Amino acid sequence: MSLDRRSFLGLGAAALAGVAITPGLRLIELVQARSPEEAASALRRWGLLIDTARCTDCEVCVTACHTENGITGHGRPATDAQWIRKVTLSDKRTGHAQTLPLMCQHCEHPPCVDVCPTGASFKRADGIVLVDKHTCIGCRYCVMACPYGARSFIHETVTGQKPDVPRGKGTVESCTLCVHRIDRDGQPACVEACTTDGGKAMVFGDLNDGAGELHQRLRREPAIQLRADLALNTGVRYQGL
């Protein structure tokens, strides 16, 4: 096939337009993301509500979390990372059984942040508790301090990391509340999976947003914090316990 001058110019112009527009489309995506200044505001306090009455025997939240965050095990449950786990409870006297997901409770006063010598464990202004993988020295004092057993020490080399979720052998990690999704106006993978494939037991939202479902539910219905005696003011609340 031969190309005449007119077609060549036409195709060339189209290709040029494509090259010019594509980064623009990428820019639209970036513009829609929050700028660094407003990335995390103390006006917001992200949290979860878990309704144990709706929580079924499934593990879709665990699977979704570990797929989203690239958490793969080595078949060694004692040392493999576990950001979220299903816990089964039975009352010691009556035998009443329940199941629920347990993860980082994103405390307002996190003991892990208090004890971290380098400040690698930190709380964002919007209440999400994270670990800075560049300054974590792997001392594991935060694992000792967490009342919920929510943290994992990375015991071996990690592979298949997700670009949004940096990880590293010799450091500590835990649930990030899918901070990379929240910063793009999404919700945590566990909540999404529970809503679509599970018992619709999890509600994500801004505890400070009076119009939001999370705030509304917590205003209308009773809910508790785990280890409320420690006065940590957790971001994750439970119903039906």
Add this chain to the structure above:
Amino acid sequence: MATRHYSEIDGRSSGFFALLALLAIMVAGGFGGAWYMEHNGHYVTGMSNRIVWGVPHVFAVFLIVAASGALNVASIASVFGRELYKPLARLSGVLSITLLAGGLAVLVLDLGRPERLIVAMTHYNFKSIFAWNIFLYTGFFAIVAAYLWVMLERRMNAYSKPLGLLAFLWRLILTTGTGSIFGFLVARESYDSALYAPLFIIMSFAFGLAIFILVLMAACGGARRPLGDAIVARLTTLLGQFVAVVMYFVLVYHLTNLYFTGRHDFERFILVDGGVYTALFWLGQVLIGGILPLALLFHPVWSRSRRAVAAASICVIVGGLAQIYVIIIGGQAYPLAIFPGKEVASRIFDGVIATYAPTLPEVALGVSGIALALVLTAVALKVLPLLPRSLADRDVAAVPPGNA
């Protein structure tokens, strides 16, 4: 006026070099273990997400606690003006530095990212007792080094009292900090007690003195320098008193927990049905670390035997390691009480006693801390005039007060 003469040990015997070689092999073994752990990740140890601090921490905490206690002999001489202890002050100071170095080496090499030590030195969270400890440890090195210098340099001897006082206060704060690493852990029933600070201080007195007695006997024996009964008898009584006070604090700690209904299950775990932890508590901590040394040290006849005193010191060390094992590993093995009144189960061992079996690399790393402390002490004895030429009763008594 009679003056006391210190000198370096000869350190040219084949026995001395054999000792150095043996210790060097142990240190190399520990470094090898640390390299293996760092290279593969901590899964090659017995540690897990439930037992995050294992045997290396047991040895590291033991050595750090013992380090501040080893300084006691110097403090008694400088701060409390007891003349009998003055000739021992230099060795006491050096031993406190070398034990701390051994303990910190183990602690750092057990980090997930030991190469990030520089991060720990440049990024601080001052609400963390760990961050405070970094200052307390480095400050301890600096203060004790200065204290040693004013003891070694005759012109500066006058400053040994104020510096000795500073070192004494610093070591009390340091051990308060070490104990508070556990005392400040609010979430765990095994910790969360202000008693950990004074308990660790008195543990440091006992462990540090036990190591000091053994090193003193070995150094005097190896260098063929007389060691009189007066000094040994005094150290014997002191060690017995420290051991008794450790047992008192342990008793108060457990009595308090036994009074709190919420902590009965934890006490049952440690005292009755905790398997290896119960065995280590009763046989290691109480029998070997407490009752046996008390019997040896206060017995009217046995306490006059050097062998019995040495055996008692070894018992205090073995019992001390058992005690710290029970505190650190037993405390973690007991499950977190997240859901009171409920039976809890999960894939990652919620609600059950965590298992822990130490592996060779981590044991090698832990033991190498002791070896490192001893090899540094041996070298220091060879290059610095730390040991008096005679500690015989007549020489110790003959020196007038103030002549250190």
